[in-house]
Amino acid sequence: GRLFRELLMETLVVSGLGAVLGVVLAVQGTRLVASLDLQIPMLSNATVDGYALTIAVVAAVAVGVVFGLAPALRGARLQLNEALKEGARGASSGRRTQRLRSALVVSQVAIACLLLVASTLTARSMLHLLDTDLGYEAEGAVAMRIDPAVRFDSDEERLGFYGTVLDRVRGASGVSAVGLSDILPMAFNRRWDARPMSDPDIRVFPYVRIVSDGYLNARGLTLVAGRDFAPDDVTGTESVAIVNETLAEQLWGDRSPLGQMLRTSGYEPQVVGVVRPTRQLSVDQDPGPELFLAMRQVRDHSAVHLILRGDRPTADLVDLARREIGAIDPSIPLDRVVSIDAIVGASMAPRRFVTTLLTLFAAFAVVLAALGIYAVVSYSVTRRRHEIGIHLALGATRGRVQRGFTRETLTLTGLGLPVGLVVAAMGGRILESSLVVITPLDPPTYVAVAVILVVVSLAAAWAPARAASRTSPLEIMMGGESA
Numbered sequence: 001g002r003l004f005r006e007l008l009m010e011t012l013v014v015s016g017l018g019a020v021l022g023v024v025l026a027v028q029g030t031r032l033v034a035s036l037d038l039q040i041p042m043l044s045n046a047t048v049d050g051y052a053l054t055i056a057v058v059a060a061v062a063v064g065v066v067f068g069l070a071p072a073l074r075g076a077r078l079q080l081n082e083a084l085k086e087g088a089r090g091a092s093s094g095r096r097t098q099r100l101r102s103a104l105v106v107s108q109v110a111i112a113c114l115l116l117v118a119s120t121l122t123a124r125s126m127l128h129l130l131d132t133d134l135g136y137e138a139e140g141a142v143a144m145r146i147d148p149a150v151r152f153d154s155d156e157e158r159l160g161f162y163g164t165v166l167d168r169v170r171g172a173s174g175v176s177a178v179g180l181s182d183i184l185p186m187a188f189n190r191r192w193d194a195r196p197m198s199d200p201d202i203r204v205f206p207y208v209r210i211v212s213d214g215y216l217n218a219r220g221l222t223l224v225a226g227r228d229f230a231p232d233d234v235t236g237t238e239s240v241a242i243v244n245e246t247l248a249e250q251l252w253g254d255r256s257p258l259g260q261m262l263r264t265s266g267y268e269p270q271v272v273g274v275v276r277p278t279r280q281l282s283v284d285q286d287p288g289p290e291l292f293l294a295m296r297q298v299r300d301h302s303a304v305h306l307i308l309r310g311d312r313p314t315a316d317l318v319d320l321a322r323r324e325i326g327a328i329d330p331s332i333p334l335d336r337v338v339s340i341d342a343i344v345g346a347s348m349a350p351r352r353f354v355t356t357l358l359t360l361f362a363a364f365a366v367v368l369a370a371l372g373i374y375a376v377v378s379y380s381v382t383r384r385r386h387e388i389g390i391h392l393a394l395g396a397t398r399g400r401v402q403r404g405f406t407r408e409t410l411t412l413t414g415l416g417l418p419v420g421l422v423v424a425a426m427g428g429r430i431l432e433s434s435l436v437v438i439t440p441l442d443p444p445t446y447v448a449v450a451v452i453l454v455v456v457s458l459a460a461a462w463a464p465a466r467a468a469s470r471t472s473p474l475e476i477m478m479g480g481e482s483a
Contacts, residue, residue, distance in 0.1 A: 004072050011068025012061070019060030023053065029360065038356065039342075039349035101379060105372040106416040109453060112365035113420025114427070116449045119358035121431055121438055124445065126355050128437040129348055135278030135287055136185075137220025138340040142314040143184055144321060145336040147303040151329055155299045161328070162295065163231070165306065166212060168324045174312040175320065179215030180295055180304045185340070186347045189280055194291060196251045197261035197268070206247045206289035207280045208264070210298050216242075216275060218307040219340070226258050226273035234296040241269035246277045247289035269293065282347040284436050307340075314339050351434065369453070370460040373412060377405055378464040388468055398469035405468055409461035410454070417450055424449075 027048045034046045146165070152158045162180055169178045183189065191205040213229040215221075224245065233240050241262065248257035248271075257271045277287030295304070306325075308317045318337050325334055381388070388401060428440025438445070 007072035008065070008068050011072065012064035015060045015064030015068070018063075019056050022060075023048070023056050026052070026056070033356065033360075036356065038353045039346045040353050043353070098376075098380065098383070101372075101376045102412055105369070105376050105412050106419070108365070108369040108372045109413055109416025109457070110420035110423065112362070112369040113417055113449055113453055114424045115358065115362035115365045116452065117421070117424035117428075117445060118431060119355065119362040120445045120449060121428070121435060121440065121442060122351070122355040122358055124442070125435045125438045126348070126351055129283050129351065132279070132283050132436075134283065134344065135276050136222070138344050140314075141218060141220060141307055141309045141340040142317050143305045143307045143338055143340060143343075144318060144334050145303055146180075146306050146325065147333055148329075149302040150333065151331050158302070159234075159296055161332075162212065162304065164328055165325060166214060166231075168328065169306070169308065169321055170214065172320050172324060175308060175310040175317070177214055177217035177309040179218035179307050180212035181215055181219075181307060182210045182295070182304050184305050184338075184343060185219070185278065185280060186282060186343050192265045192291070194247070194251065194262055194264040194289075197263060198252075200263075202251060204247060204250045204289055206243075206291040209290065209292045210295050211292050212295040215292075215307065216273075218309050220309070221278065222276040224274050224276055225256075226271070228273060229292075229294045229296075231296070233294040235299075237297070239267055239269040239297055240272045240294055241267075242273040242275060242292040243271055244275050244277045244287070244290040246287055247291060248274055250289055264291065267293065267298070269297075283344060284348075284351070306334075354434070366453070366456055369416075370456050373409055373457050373460040374464065376412065377409060377461045380408065381405065381464045381468040402465045402469040405461060405465035406458065409457050409465070413454055413457040417453060421446055421450070 030046055030048050034044050148158050148161050152161060166178060166180065169175060189207050192208045194204050194206050196202055209215075211229070213231050213233065216223055216228050226242070229240065229242065243251075243257055251257070251262060252260055257274055260271045261268060262271065275290075275292075278290065279285060279287050280290060281288075306321060308321060310317055312320070322334055325332055392398070392401065424446075425441055432440050
């Protein structure tokens with residue numbers, strides 16, 4: 001009983017020290033993730049709280065008890081004769097312990113392989129997203145919200161204010177394009193019913209934007225046919241609209257959309273322009289049908305977003321807009337300043353967050369696998385020092401000794417890798433919906449992960465294998481005699 005308590009306490013101490021180190025890493029890792037610009041709400045306030053610490057303490061005690069109970073019982077029940085016989089067998093001793101250690105290392109390699117595959121797949125998918133063609137130029141544009149409702153009551157007054165803002169800001173030095181929109185991309189979307197006047201049976205639900213003249217250039221959209229909205233597209237003139245190529249194809253097929261009439265939510269505009277499709281919801285979702293209506297012809301809208309583009313830094317463009325709008329009416333608030341790049345980045349924030357976490361977990365798993373391999377090979381070298389000395393004394397070369405431990409390392413890695421790769425292939429379907437371009441069974445990813453783990457395994461085993469090859473037979477023999 002005394003031996004049992006001592007052995008179990010030793011295991012609990014080791015587990016507790018591991019938990020302390022784990023908590024330190026968790027605190028630092030949480031701070032690291034919280035400091036990253038991942039654009040996840042409330043992530044910057046994430047901390048390791050008492051609840052997380054309680055879980056860590058409970059986990060440490062449970063691991064110490066569960067994994068320390070069996071060895072403690074076996075050690076406490078060990079018979080003296082058996083122990084002396086086992087010690088006399090030298091290299092043959094501790095085979096059961098060695099097999100258990102090897103099994104744990106194989107499991108660590110398999111888990112590291114699984115996490116490495118998942119993190120590599122998501123990382124490669126993220127790289128493809130970063131190269132995705134949005135359909136517009138996001139860089140260099142900044143948006144800010146204007147709410148004239150605090151100053152003007154009627155639509156006529158608000159539209160007049162918008163026109164003045166466009167004229168003043170457009171004429172400012174360093175501004176290349178300016179426009180207004182009631183909705184920002186990837187921030188909020190609405191869909192209206194749209195039907196072609198020539199065939200009312202066709203019904204499409206496009207994303208609808210109410211925008212001013214100059215909006216297309218300010219957003220970086222590409223006009224492929226027709227014209228942009230003009231300042232004289234106002235109430236009382238013929239209602240006009242701009243569609244993207246997706247909506248044009250869905251409503252009129254191969255026919256030219258220019259000059260066509262459509263009906264949508266009480267409006268019957270004529271199509272005067274066609275633009276390239278853009279990604280409205282997020283970077284990873286295909287472009288849908290889109291309809292633009294002229295802001296000077298549409299009523300019942302209050303707050304809008306002023307979008308600027310120029311050869312100045314975005315901060316200078318914001319200051320310029322504040323000065324110009326303040327000169328018109330200082331009581332008009334201008335807030336919610338955001339770059340279009342930031343909006344695009346926010347749409348990818350959940351994917352970036354998952355990729356970051358998987359990468360961190362995979363890195364920890366690889367480190368644990370490397371430590372496990374180092375421990376197993378070092379233990380094997382220690383237990384077989386006498387055997388190694390005899391082999392060297394009988395003429396075995398140091399390279400042969402080192403290659404023997406290298407083969408042992410490759411064997412462990414070779415057992416864990418297939419298991420990890422098979423599990424990763426089977427579980428890849430979970431990630432399939434979140435992958436872009438990359439498939440869950442992407443061959444380059446699996447090959448790269450296998451190479452990485454083999455290299456890490458060999459690196460972890462290099463030091464103990466090298467130490468084994470440098471063993472001195474004379475020191476071994478003298479050490480045995482003195483013992």
